[in-house]
Amino acid sequence: MALEDAKTQVDQAFTRxxxxxxxxxxxxxxxxxxxxxxxxxxxxxxxxAITGVPFDQxxxxxxxxxLGPRAVREASTLQPFDAPYGWDGFSPLEELDIVD
Numbered sequence: 073m074a075l076e077d078a079k080t081q082v083d084q085a086f087t088r089x090x091x092x093x094x095x096x097x098x099x100x101x102x103x104x105x106x107x108x109x110x111x112x113x114x115x116x117x118x119x120x121a122i123t124g125v126p127f128d129q130x131x132x133x134x135x136x137x138x139l140g141p142r143a144v145r146e147a148s149t150l151q152p153f154d155a156p157y158g159w160d161g162f163s164p165l166e167e168l169d170i171v172d
Contacts, residue, residue: 083097083102083103084097084102084108084110085102085104085105085109085110085172086103086111088108088109104142104145104146104149106124106148106170107148107149108148109122109170109171110171110172115171117169118169118170119168119170120164120168120169120170120171121170121172122170122171122172123172124140124144124145125141126138126140126141145172
C-alpha cells in the first residue's frame with residue numbers, strides 16, 4: 073500500500089489530477105515542468121499556459137539559447153511553498169488553473 077501511495081507522489085507533471093494547489097516533490101527528480109504544473113495539450117478551462125520554445129537559429133556564434141526554457145523550468149522547481157512575507161496575498165498557484 074505504501075508503495076502505491078509513493079507512486080502517486082512523483083512526476084506531478086504527468087500524474088496531477090487538478091490544475092490548482094501545491095504539491096511537494098523533490099527538485100532533483102521527476103519531469104521538469106514549470107512550478108511542477110501539469111503538462112497538457114488540452115487548454116480547455118486553463119487560465120494561464122506556460123510555453124517554452126527551444127530555438128538556436130536566431131543567434132550567431134552563441135549556441136545554447138535552446139537550453140533557456142528548460143533552465144527556467146528547473147529554476148522554478150526551487151521555489152518555496154510559503155510566501156517570504158508575513159501576510160497571505162493572492163496565491164496564483166491556488167487561484168489560477170496553470171499548465172505547462
